Amino acid sequence: MKIGLFIPCYMNELYPQACMATLKVLENLNLNVSYPMQQTCCGQPMANSGCAKDVKELAYHFVNTFKDFDYIVAPSGSCVAMVKEHYAEFFDDNSDYEKVKTSIYEICEFLHDIIKVDSFNVSFPYKVGVHNSCHGHRELKLASCSELHLPCYSKLKALLAKVDDIEIVELDRDDECCGFGGTFAVTEDAISAAMGKDRIADHIRHNAEVMTGADMSCLMHMEGLINKEKQPLKVMHITQILAGERI
Template identity: 55%
Template sequence: MKVGLFIPCYINQLYPQVAIATLELLEKLGVDVYYPTQQTCCGQPLGNSGYEEDSKGACLLFVENFNEYDYIVGPSGSCIYHVKKHFDILEQTPDVIKIRNNAYELCEFIVKVLGKKDLGASFPYRVGLHKSCHGLRGLHLGSCSERMDPHFSTEEDLLNSVKGLELMKLNREDECCGFGGTFSVFEEAISVKMGKDKIQDHLDNGVEVITGADHSCLMHLEGLINRNNQPLRVLHIAEILNSSI
């Protein structure tokens, strides 16, 4: 299979180590990975702000860059969800339909497409998992506490297979962190309070490292942690799954 690696713009600009870890992880798993060098934003910021019509150019460029691949894989649940759900604003050509059907968040691709859980990683720390809203309630990467479904989580499955890692139980494990894209800009005070509450949940349960599959949420939490000098590290799940400490 040919896999096109989609690196969201904020990861490209601010967290290149996450992009590198994602690439290395996929290559370790024997995936034939390609990186389209002309890729840009998927259009999510414009769409989230109500400018869907203006986002069409970015969406069409995404289709142009990725239409030759069997799968599109990215380390961001929110961006992948935007591609799968909100590319409905485009004319549903065969290329657009193919892109929407074959775009996968990294953890989902590893577990559901590759059928892997134990990736041979080691990471001897107490880890708290932040389950981002887009991944949880949009992509259905795990069960939600407000539903009576059987418990499942692709992220937990992968982390529980990491040697030495202790996955800590949180009091409110699937609560929003308050980032919400432009919500954190337009509702700053509420966003900050939600983020602080989320961080405190991790601290109360002895977490040393917060991880998750969407670095936009992690960026929000990391900013609050750094401003308040709190004893927590933040790492994308790709960095942990690629670790051999």
């Protein structure tokens, strides 16, 4: 299979180690991965701010960039959800978009549902708390939603369980929002910070050493709060754990 690696713009600039870990995980599985150099932002920040004209231009650029790949894989649930769920209004029965829409996967979804990994052959001897970001959780169905009272599952935890020596801690609130929400963190900064502090407190209360998740944007928000308060908690994208990195 021919895989196109989509790296979100903010991760490319601020979290290159998580981007490289994503590539490493895929290459460790002997997959054929390419990184299209012409890729850019998916348009999610513009969509959150109501700039539809800018989003349309970026949407067409994204589709033209990735339309020839068998699969498109990205380390960001919110960016994948943007392409799958929010591009349709800009395309009218466009076969290229329909192909991209059905070919794009958040990396945990891809590893769990498509590749069905048995083992990552890495060790991570730490207590880990999993933060389920809203887009991945409720739009991509990476885990069950507590409000629906359905059988519990978590694709992130299922993948982490294949890592040696890890201890996944159980939190009080598995699917509570961290408060980031893109521009929400700017327009409603006090509420956003309070929600983030609640998520951090849940992890610390259960003695987690590491907070992980599938959206670096949410983790970035909480990492800022953790650093400001000098909290004893490390933040890592899930691909960094699956790639065998240590804290």
